[in-house]
Amino acid sequence: MSETGAKARIVLTVNGERMDTLIDPSKTLLEVLREDLQLTGTKHGCELGECGACAVLVDGRPVLSCLALGVECEHRSVTTIEGLASNGALHPLQDAFADLGGSQCGYCTPGIILTAACLLEAEPLPSRDRIREALSGNLCRCTGYLQILDAVEAAAARKAAQ
Amino acid sequence: MSAKPTGPIGKARRRVDGRAKVTGQTRFADDLSFPRMLHGRLLRSPHPHARVVSIDTSRAAAHPGVHLVLTGASMPIPYGILPVSHDEHALCPEVVRFVGDPVAAVIAADESTAADACALIDVVYEPLRTIASPADALAHPEPRIHEYGDTGNIHKLAALEFGDVDAAIDEADHVFDDTFFFEGNTHLPLEQHAAVALRDPDGKLVVYSSTQTPHYLHRALAKVLEMPAGHIRVIATPNGGGFGGKSDPFNHEVVVAKAAWLLDRPVKICLSREEVFYCHRGRHPVLMRFRTGVNKDGRLTGIDLQTLLDGGSYGSYGVASTFYTGALQTVTYSIPRYRFRGCRVFTNKPPCGPKRGHGTPQSRFGQEVQLDKIAETLKMDPAALRLLNVQPPDSITANYLRVRTIGLAECIRRVTASAGWADKFRKLPFGKGVGLACSSYLSGAGLPINWNDLPHSGVQLKLDRSGGVTAFSGATEIGQGSDDVLAACVAEVLGLEPYDIRTVTGDTDLTPVDLGSYSSRVTLMMGNAAVQAAQRAREILADAVSRKLEVGKERLVFANKRVFDSQSPDRGLTFQEAVCLAEAQVGTIGTTGSYTPPKSAAKFKGGGVGPSPTYSYTAAVVEVDVDPDTGWITVPRVWIAHDIGRALNPTLVRGQVEGSVYMGLGEALMEEQAFRRLPARLSHALVHKFPSILEYKSLTSIEMPDVHTELVEDPDAEGPFGAKEAGQGPLLPIMPAVANAVYDAVGVRVDEIPVTPEKILKALMAKASGKPARTGPGSFPAIPWPEALQVTPPDLGGDGRASNNPTRAKRRADAGIEASAGVKS
Numbered sequence: 002m003s004e005t006g007a008k009a010r011i012v013l014t015v016n017g018e019r020m021d022t023l024i025d026p027s028k029t030l031l032e033v034l035r036e037d038l039q040l041t042g043t044k045h046g047c048e049l050g051e052c053g054a055c056a057v058l059v060d061g062r063p064v065l066s067c068l069a070l071g072v073e074c075e076h077r078s079v080t081t082i083e084g085l086a087s088n089g090a091l092h093p094l095q096d097a098f099a100d101l102g103g104s105q106c107g108y109c110t111p112g113i114i115l116t117a118a119c120l121l122e123a124e125p126l127p128s129r130d131r132i133r134e135a136l137s138g139n140l141c142r143c144t145g146y147l148q149i150l151d152a153v154e155a156a157a158a159r160k161a162a163q
Numbered sequence: 164m165s166a167k168p169t170g171p172i173g174k175a176r177r178r179v180d181g182r183a184k185v186t187g188q189t190r191f192a193d194d195l196s197f198p199r200m201l202h203g204r205l206l207r208s209p210h211p212h213a214r215v216v217s218i219d220t221s222r223a224a225a226h227p228g229v230h231l232v233l234t235g236a237s238m239p240i241p242y243g244i245l246p247v248s249h250d251e252h253a254l255c256p257e258v259v260r261f262v263g264d265p266v267a268a269v270i271a272a273d274e275s276t277a278a279d280a281c282a283l284i285d286v287v288y289e290p291l292r293t294i295a296s297p298a299d300a301l302a303h304p305e306p307r308i309h310e311y312g313d314t315g316n317i318h319k320l321a322a323l324e325f326g327d328v329d330a331a332i333d334e335a336d337h338v339f340d341d342t343f344f345f346e347g348n349t350h351l352p353l354e355q356h357a358a359v360a361l362r363d364p365d366g367k368l369v370v371y372s373s374t375q376t377p378h379y380l381h382r383a384l385a386k387v388l389e390m391p392a393g394h395i396r397v398i399a400t401p402n403g404g405g406f407g408g409k410s411d412p413f414n415h416e417v418v419v420a421k422a423a424w425l426l427d428r429p430v431k432i433c434l435s436r437e438e439v440f441y442c443h444r445g446r447h448p449v450l451m452r453f454r455t456g457v458n459k460d461g462r463l464t465g466i467d468l469q470t471l472l473d474g475g476s477y478g479s480y481g482v483a484s485t486f487y488t489g490a491l492q493t494v495t496y497s498i499p500r501y502r503f504r505g506c507r508v509f510t511n512k513p514p515c516g517p518k519r520g521h522g523t524p525q526s527r528f529g530q531e532v533q534l535d536k537i538a539e540t541l542k543m544d545p546a547a548l549r550l551l552n553v554q555p556p557d558s559i560t561a562n563y564l565r566v567r568t569i570g571l572a573e574c575i576r577r578v579t580a581s582a583g584w585a586d587k588f589r590k591l592p593f594g595k596g597v598g599l600a601c602s603s604y605l606s607g608a609g610l611p612i613n614w615n616d617l618p619h620s621g622v623q624l625k626l627d628r629s630g631g632v633t634a635f636s637g638a639t640e641i642g643q644g645s646d647d648v649l650a651a652c653v654a655e656v657l658g659l660e661p662y663d664i665r666t667v668t669g670d671t672d673l674t675p676v677d678l679g680s681y682s683s684r685v686t687l688m689m690g691n692a693a694v695q696a697a698q699r700a701r702e703i704l705a706d707a708v709s710r711k712l713e714v715g716k717e718r719l720v721f722a723n724k725r726v727f728d729s730q731s732p733d734r735g736l737t738f739q740e741a742v743c744l745a746e747a748q749v750g751t752i753g754t755t756g757s758y759t760p761p762k763s764a765a766k767f768k769g770g771g772v773g774p775s776p777t778y779s780y781t782a783a784v785v786e787v788d789v790d791p792d793t794g795w796i797t798v799p800r801v802w803i804a805h806d807i808g809r810a811l812n813p814t815l816v817r818g819q820v821e822g823s824v825y826m827g828l829g830e831a832l833m834e835e836q837a838f839r840r841l842p843a844r845l846s847h848a849l850v851h852k853f854p855s856i857l858e859y860k861s862l863t864s865i866e867m868p869d870v871h872t873e874l875v876e877d878p879d880a881e882g883p884f885g886a887k888e889a890g891q892g893p894l895l896p897i898m899p900a901v902a903n904a905v906y907d908a909v910g911v912r913v914d915e916i917p918v919t920p921e922k923i924l925k926a927l928m929a930k931a932s933g934k935p936a937r938t939g940p941g942s943f944p945a946i947p948w949p950e951a952l953q954v955t956p957p958d959l960g961g962d963g964r965a966s967n968n969p970t971r972a973k974r975r976a977d978a979g980i981e982a983s984a985g986v987k988s
Contacts, residue, residue, distance in 0.1 A: 035194075039196075040187075041187070041190070041193075041194035042186070042187020042188070043187070044191070044353070044354070044403070045193075045355070046353045046354070046355070046436070046856065047436050047855065047856035047857070048435060048436055049436075049855065049856070049857055051855075051856045051857045052353060052856050054353055081187070082185075082186065082187035083186070083187050085186075086186060091182070091185065091186070094185075095182075095185040095186060096185075098181075098184075098185045099177045099178070099181030099182055099184070099185045100176075100177045100181070100814075101814065102178075102814040102815060102817065102818040103185075104181065104184040104185055105404075105642040105643070105644070105818055105822065106184075106352075106353070106354070106401070106402060106403050106404045106405075106641060106642025107180075107183070107184030107185070107189045107401070107403070107642065108191065108352075108353045108354045108403030108404060108642075109353050110184050110185055110187075111187045114185060132864075133864040133865050133867075134864075134865065136864045137863040137864050137865045138863075139864075140353060140856070140861060140863065141353070141864075142350075142351055142352060142353050142404045142406070142822075142826070142861070143404055143642050143818070143822050144818055144821065144822050144825070145818075145821035145822045145823075145824055145825030145826075145867055145870065146825065146862075146863075146864040146867045147821050147867065147869070147870060148814075148817070148818055148821065149864070150864070
């Protein structure tokens with residue numbers, strides 16, 4: 002019922018699957034993911050790019066999906082938290098967050114895990130300060146961050162040992 | 164129950180809902196959608212205080228895509244969390260009381276259409292005088308923000324006296340008289356509040372909401388909608404953080420329920436971040452004055468405490484918050500004589516309420532900073548001063564709170580040892596400092612919000628031939644791990660793993676009542692109910708297995724998913740075989756457990772706030788770096804020790820403690836729910852200073868210091884397996900420890916929260932010019948205190964009852980005492 006009327010057709014890859022979909026061109030990537038594709042694992046917290054809850058990976062880099070338009074992602078590859086586990090096996094970050102208290106209410110978790118996943122792709126064994134820096138755009142109100150840092154370190158070690 | 168656990172209890176492990184959280188499968192309220200669902204927006208007042216003269220909704224109703232426009236006329240019945248302050252309406256029918264108070268709602272095909280239509284609603288307001296501050300509220304009894312309350316714009320006056328406190332203070336060797344201020348701040352849960360309502364196929368109402376208190380929402384909906392509670396189902400979705408901010412029934416919850424009922428379609432409202440700042444219910448700004456008597460040896464003789472709370476525009480939990488500012492001073496240190504007087508005023512700002520620590524952090528700040536000053540004057544070590552005054556275990560305080568186990572002294576010893584306190588305090592170079600502070604918190608409020616004799620928490624178990632166990636509880640998962648506590652308690656008793664238990668929680672149709680996730684009550688109360696239900700189930704299985712194996716029940720062990728003879732472990736059944744055996748013998752297996760707290764020792768009016776089955780204790784040392792040229796403050800290290808009784812899952816307990824340190828540092832250093840006037844050329848309206856996450860500053864992963872956490876475990880007989888709370892108490896010592904560390908670092912007192920560089924610099928400049936080296940409030944205003952309720956303390960033979968009945972005096976106060984009246988001595 003939006004006034005904008007005409008929808009835009011976009012083709013993009015989401016969690017490895019090709020999507021051919023019609024979207025309202027004014028919608029943010031966050032809205033496209035949550036409302037059009039039913040991928041509600043991506044969260045919203047501030048509406049202005051400050052909290053990091055909506056972070057997803059676009060072509061492997063963290064993007065705040067509340068500040069990106071869906072149409073900007075034409076022909077790009079988007080990874081959301083739903084796409085991180087493979088063949089039923091959790092990503093080492095997911096295991097470590099669950100085991101070590103990195104996730105309390107879980108609302109910031111998808112954005113943080115995806116941001117950390119990008120970090121570990123680029124830097125397999127980051128220092129604790131480097132992890133703090135990489136996650137400083139993702140707010141968490143529950144944990145005080147320390148168990149998150151522990152979890153990222155543990156996941157990095159686990160991945161390195163594989 | 165504190166039997167030594169052998170199963171999952173006490174082991175650090177993954178929480179039962181961990182997988183859902185890390186895979187994005189946890190379904191928060193705004194993640195829900197239903198066929199034919201509509202969306203709503205609320206129209207909020209741009210005026211801080213105004214009469215609603217008229218509302219014309221015709222243009223909005225005619226807007227394409229709009230299905231319904233609601234105003235206050237459609238929901239005239241008021242509600243509120245406390246029975247004594249049902250002062251809220253789903254939509255304001257006559258008066259708006261803060262910028263953000265809702266007056267109308269639009270339900271439309273999508274959110275943006277609803278928002279567009281809101282702009283087409285024509286509201287005529289007649290502005291009323293704004294009551295902007297407590298000083299304003301005391302000076303201007305008119306216009307009254309509410310037509311109820313103690314007098315004028317004073318919502319609540321409380322006055323309690325336990326023994327002759329004036330004599331106790333006057334006869335002391337030293338009297339300390341200090342005034343402190345604690346600015347308001349807010350919960351800032353990362354998830355904005357959301358609710359979805361719909362009608363079931365059988366026509367009944369269902370409301371999903373990000374609420375910490377589905378039971379109280381249930382009651383509010385039944386009242387406002389005038390429907391039988393049994394025809395309303397409230398489902399608390401997992402909360403994306405609560406911290407007390409989702410504990411009241413909220414406008415949007417009532418609106419979606421009403422709209423879904425009228426339209427017979429699912430309706431959702433998800434608040435914007437700006438609206439979350441308006442919902443608030445966060446930390447009250449509190450001005451406080453502590454007059455404390457101390458003898459030369461460091462023993463406290465008495466405290467005379469006055470508090471003034473800026474309540475904002477509605478009652479919310481405010482009456483309880485007021486009493487909480489004076490409740491817990493006595494459970495940490497022995498205070499033989501004690502007087503507390505508290506005043507909560509209404510102002511035209513978002514309502515304040517319960518934030519983590521609920522009313523107690525503000526006065527804990529004042530008390531712990533004053534103790535630092537006392538130690539300085541007496542030339543005592545602050546740790547030694549505290550150790551000298553620690554309240555004994557199994558005692559009753561002057562204000563009739565029953566202390567059970569108390570690990571405070573151990574916490575102080577552990578934290579000073581790990582911090583290297585003796586080598587640092589008053590010994591670090593200028594600009595570096597350490598500060599110590601302690602605290603205590605309830606492990607659940609001893610009395611329910613609606614006074615009755617019903618259990619505070621119930622748990623049901625279903626066991627069947629699959630070997631599966633389902634645990635049903637009304638408790639609400641807000642991130643703290645209540646589902647994990649439920650599963651772990653049941654698993655421990657039945658010899659299973661927590662992951663074997665299916666949990667069904669926070670659903671008023673399916674689960675027995677639990678009062679909600681507030682007052683740190685869930686682990687203790689739901690845990691005890693879960694243990695009782697599990698023990699009853701175990702008894703049923705043990706009866707059957709005992710007959711089958713021809714072995715006495717006392718010899719049976721439930722462990723490793725088996726039931727076996729302790730003297731011949733090979734002789735036994737699998738858990739599933741045991742359930743089948745029992746089901747064949749006695750029929751369908753279901754058990755219940757309930758928990759009701761012990762009766763309070765306090766029998767006086769106002770004594771309902773503060774009692775708890777047992778209290779947690781915490782001590783913390785904070786280290787600060789202060790730049791004397793700029794006042795810039797950073798916190799490199801924190802050491803904290805928490806008396807948890809027993810850690811059911813140490814991973815989660817550590818998370819609660821560190822999360823509390825984090826939130827406490829935010830309050831100590833930067834977080835402020837502050838207000839400002841718009842420029843006169845606009846409207847001069849009193850508005851929120853910065854209702855956005857961009858400007859409401861909180862710590863990021865970079866500012867968060869390393870924290871050394873120690874858990875002190877001395878199982879308490881009141882808690883499940885000895886457990887006490889962890890979610891709130893550890894926040895409290897952080898703010899005073901920061902202020903005390905600043906004094907150690909640069910020799911100035913900031914008697915105000917937050918401790919900002921500006922305030923430190925101001926105190927340093929005052930010191931340099933020979934003035935008192937302090938930033939903080941000046942005087943405490945004159946408040947028309949009523950005659951105090953006199954309660955003889957236990958050591959003088961009191962029985963917990965008041966010896967006077969000051970209602971006549973209170974009536975005189977109501978008759979129009981001016982705020983300028985002198986303070987009653």
